[in-house]
Amino acid sequence: MMNSLSALLLLGACELSNSPETGIVQKSESESGTVNVQTLPSRSQAQLVEHVSFNSEFVEARNISIWLPEGYLPSGGEDYPVIYAHDGQNMFHAGHAYGGVEWGADETAQRMMAEGLVRPAIIVGIWNTSDRWQEYAPQKALQLIPQDTPSDWLGPVIPELKADAYLRFIVEELKPFIDATYQTRTGPQDTFIMGSSMGGLISLYAMAEYPDTFSRAAAVSIHWPLTEPDGAIAQQADAAMQTYLAASALDPEKHTIWFDHGTETLDAAYPPHADAMEAWFRAQGWAPDQAVFRAFPGTDHSEAAWADRFDQILTFLLEE
Numbered sequence: 001m002m003n004s005l006s007a008l009l010l011l012g013a014c015e016l017s018n019s020p021e022t023g024i025v026q027k028s029e030s031e032s033g034t035v036n037v038q039t040l041p042s043r044s045q046a047q048l049v050e051h052v053s054f055n056s057e058f059v060e061a062r063n064i065s066i067w068l069p070e071g072y073l074p075s076g077g078e079d080y081p082v083i084y085a086h087d088g089q090n091m092f093h094a095g096h097a098y099g100g101v102e103w104g105a106d107e108t109a110q111r112m113m114a115e116g117l118v119r120p121a122i123i124v125g126i127w128n129t130s131d132r133w134q135e136y137a138p139q140k141a142l143q144l145i146p147q148d149t150p151s152d153w154l155g156p157v158i159p160e161l162k163a164d165a166y167l168r169f170i171v172e173e174l175k176p177f178i179d180a181t182y183q184t185r186t187g188p189q190d191t192f193i194m195g196s197s198m199g200g201l202i203s204l205y206a207m208a209e210y211p212d213t214f215s216r217a218a219a220v221s222i223h224w225p226l227t228e229p230d231g232a233i234a235q236q237a238d239a240a241m242q243t244y245l246a247a248s249a250l251d252p253e254k255h256t257i258w259f260d261h262g263t264e265t266l267d268a269a270y271p272p273h274a275d276a277m278e279a280w281f282r283a284q285g286w287a288p289d290q291a292v293f294r295a296f297p298g299t300d301h302s303e304a305a306w307a308d309r310f311d312q313i314l315t316f317l318l319e320e
Helices: 105-114 132-136 163-181 198-209 232-246 265-269 271-283 303-308 310-318
Strands: 007-009 034-039 047-054 062-068 082-086 122-126 191-196 216-220 256-261 291-295
Touching (some): 062 105, 082 198, 105 122, 105 310, 122 163, 132 163, 132 198, 191 310, 198 216, 198 256, 216 310, 256 271, 256 310, 265 271, 271 291
Parallel strands (some): 082 122, 082 191, 191 216, 216 256
Antiparallel strands (some): 034 047, 047 062
16 A cells, blocks of 8 residues: 655666665656656565656556566566556555545555465556546447437537547556566466456456457456436347457457446446346357356445455456
């Protein structure tokens, strides 16, 4: 759980350097924007690197939070798998997280990796913007629904969809930067993507759109209705998603997907959709260990609920 950041440095062309007195790892000069860096106490040497206002040709600039595991070396060391996580401000920072509640992803990952429960990995938290729904809504699936379908959430027409541009940002700009800057395993078998609610939708969509980039996705409390659960779009959502996925290159021999939901608050609307989508995946030949559908009775649609089961999600993503 990271508190205030320990260092603020303008970008330069330097390598990572370690301060033995503070344990702070300093980085300067990159094209990505200002970098803030914080480590856990020196005995752990886990690091959190903040790229502030990471620029893109495709979407609005945003912050990127990168958690590096204990033992990470900037060069000459082990290469690590990478998890790309949407709503990145909720992963590590209570001060920036929705409702002031973070997932504690760094603490959970640190504990599980130290205990040998999962393999070490890098977690890249991609912060959202004011265009969150437009960037996370699965664009090609929504385009199968009449664009003048009204929505209490969206208004009389579906707004401009930006998911394809957002995924181009991740695949064409962010991932190449991460792979060039950090010690990563670059292939699809070591590249994963995850998110909650609308972030679950864009995680599934990312793997369908870029099946040779991502091999595992975790869609936590995935918002199957797309908009308000009792609206006209929700009534068409499952059929639109199934039609889209049927034409995609998702392959149970190459990909594994985690879907889950609770039963309280907004998650109370998800079981019928989850049942329909699970039936569809099974009919397409996906076994229970290839398309995992989990229910967490009594849990709600919140960062706290997702934090409580992040250990299970991490195990799914990082199992070999």
